[in-house]
Amino acid sequence: MGLLERLTLPDDNNSPLSRALLMRGPAREDPSAEDERTGNEDVRSGAHEKTSESQSVDTGAAVRALLKEIHGKHDPGIVSPSHLFSILHRHLHVTSGTILVQEPGKDAYSPMATVGLDSTSRFRLRIPGATIQKICRRVGAVTLEGIDRDLLKPFLSAGEFSRRNRIAALPFFYNREILAVLLVFDSPLLELDLDVLDVLLAAFSERAGYLLFDGRQKPFSAAKRVTVLDKVHAPHVIARLKERAAGTNQDLVLLHVSLLPIYETIRQAHPHMDPSYLLNDLLGTCALLCADYYTLLHQGSGDFVLAGLANPHLDAELLLHLLGNTLQQLFGIVPVTPLTHKPLDAEQFLREI
Known part of the structure; x- marks a missing residue:
């Protein structure tokens, strides 16, 4: 399956690629x-x-x-x-x-x-x-x-x-x-x-x-706003995902993502911009693009966790690649600043909250 096919799921209007293109213009x-x-x-x-x-x-x-x-x-x-x-x-x-x-x-x-x-x-x-x-x-x-x-x-x-x-x-x-x-x-x-x-x-x-x-x-x-959840909601979100995973035989996926490199790049280019306004814009955009497959849990500062179930049509690496490219374009970021991310263990994540 090629890159475009992996990003464009059967219901094309709700695919991450469609969301990204709609926002990008x-x-x-x-x-x-x-x-x-x-x-x-x-x-x-x-x-x-x-x-x-x-x-x-x-x-x-x-x-x-x-x-x-x-x-x-x-x-x-x-x-x-x-x-x-x-x-x-x-x-x-x-x-x-x-x-x-x-x-x-x-x-x-x-x-x-x-x-x-x-x-x-x-x-x-x-x-x-x-x-x-x-x-x-x-x-x-x-x-x-x-x-x-x-x-x-x-x-x-x-x-x-x-x-x-x-x-x-x-x-x-x-x-x-x-x-x-x-x-x-x-x-x-x-x-x-x-x-x-x-x-x-x-x-x-x-x-x-x-x-x-x-x-x-x-x-x-171009699309409705999506709520960004605080990490205190993680136990409820993960418990719900585990129930779904048991019934569908899918794996639970948790990804830690850092927006700090992108955030700092934008802050340097816009010294008068309110930091909280910028962070909310970044988090809201990420939550919107990932809404169909992942719940975004804000950990604080520029860090967040994406919690969801493994999808055979859209692996996490590909979604984050799309997310990073869309942020680059929507926020006018130069030079290119990739998103940094790593997988998390659910139990360890819950213990650290």
Whole structure:
């Protein structure tokens, strides 16, 4: 049986290959050549940060630079909001701000990437969709001053809120749906009139909306979300699998998988990205791709265990190869970073929990 036949099971719509291709979408260009010419833009963005007092925004130059990067060949995939944030941070001199992204399957927006905010504010910034709609009450940029700032008061620390007399919100839409919102707390942008902010946003918002939709929204909307279980559920999961194995004469399979190499590669490329957001995206994607054959048990950090029954059509090595390749493409990872894995003994695993 060839590679394609082993990945494509009789019910092709539910095969791991079909799931992977559905999430991947059209083939993406290898961005390595572009990276060699331009360097890693997101990594460079973390260096030489300055305060807004010492900088100003040349709106024309900023728009040209933004459009050049947004239209570039590099496709950041699922982490496109973090990539966009780094571009905006660099060219608009955002020294304090965040990009809020709708959480998959939830009516709430949380910070995927931040700079210059205290830990309390980063923790609190989980904003319901209804509040986001109130903040983004008009098509275009929004400035929050006076009592309008109170919309954000519950989501910021007392110190952070008291320091910000004017806050800008730049929403990014696709088909009239808010995909992300850039909140700016400190930047020369805050000195600009609202009509200038509108022109600035209009110049790149459409392309940014496509980037966010194609990179993140589309892959996650291609299939339902799957729950990632904590390792405390392992005894129940393994007991259930043993019962099934006894009735079907199949072997129980446990695989320990480490996402840390891939996780660290992405973190280096996206220094502003929230670590927990990235880890949840990686775990959720793995759980989704393996859902028909394995239950994913999160061990902590970037480690997880796949628990399931041996399948004659799809061996574990092949599934992990598919999983690794799909993660590479969905998260725009360069260079190629393979998944590390090893088989586990069920009884030993249960003793170590």
